[in-house]
Amino acid sequence: MRTAVEDYIKYIYTLQASGIKVSTGNLAGLMQISMPSVSEMIKKLTDAGYISNKPYHGFKLSPGGEKIALMQLRKHRLLEYFMINVLNFEWEDVHQEADKIEHAVSEKFINSLEYFLGYPKYDPHGHPIPDIKGKIAALKSMPVTKAKVGEFYYVSSVDDKSNEILKYLKEIGVRINSKIKISKVMAFDGSVIIILKGKKYLLSRKIAERLFVSGIDRNSEI
Ligand SMILES: [Zn+2]
Known part of the structure; x- marks a missing residue:
């Protein structure tokens, strides 16, 4: 299957x-591709049976399309895990590389890699890894912008697309499962002040929208 098709399907799944409503505009923004190119591809994917179009509700992946998306995510996330835990990459340096490699490896390769890595459940950015059957754990989390002031949360995942943001979070000591307290949410601009290990940090809206938290300590999961 062609790289572009796999990428579109993966991004549709992500939305x-x-x-988020899967529309031509939202996809174009997420993928940084022009609207006409997106429309053209949507038509191809619809003709091939990977997506169905519900007027006013956007596009939706068919079961076949969803299967492809989950396989791509499985490859992507296991590759990121491998790069960080075995090859010692930094967590801001793996996403783009995994995006390229994921199209080149077979299912057999990725199944063996998963065995070699000891069946990890989450990738280094906190996203669940689909299993061999395409089953994926539900993420019960919210962006830190929606968290309640004065409450404690655990960092559950972080959007992996911006190296700059990942780098910044690493510098201030934010890790997956870090315990943070919400000190202030600025309604007027969406920035958030968090307390991490007794220190206060201001997260701009751009960062706060990409940092996800939950009330569950992941170490307590079986
Ligand atoms: Zn990634």
Whole structure:
């Protein structure tokens, strides 16, 4: 299957999973591709049966399309895990590389890699890794912008697309499962002040929207 097709399907899945309407405009923005190119590809994917179009509700992946998306995510996330835990990459340096390699490896390769890595459940950015059957754990989390002031949370995942943001979070000591307290949410511009290990940090809206938290300590999961 062609790289572009796999990428589109993966991005459609990403929008669907975060509850965002899958429209030509949203896809174009996320993928940084022009609207006409996106429309053209949507037509191809519809003709091939990977997506269905519900007027006014956007596009939705068919079961076949969803299967492809989950396989791509499985490859991507296991490759990122491998790069960080075995090859000692930094967490801001793996996403773009994994985006390229994921199209080149076979299912057999990725199944063996998963065995070699000891069946990890989450990738280094906190995203669940689909299993061999395409089953994926549900993420019960919210962006830190929606968290309640005065409450404690655990960092559950972070959007892996911006190296700059990942680098900044690493510098201030934010890790997956870090315990943070919400000190202030600035309604007027969406920035958030968090307390991490007794220190206060201001997160701009751009960062706060990409940092996800939950009330669950992941170490307590079985
Ligand atoms: Zn990634």
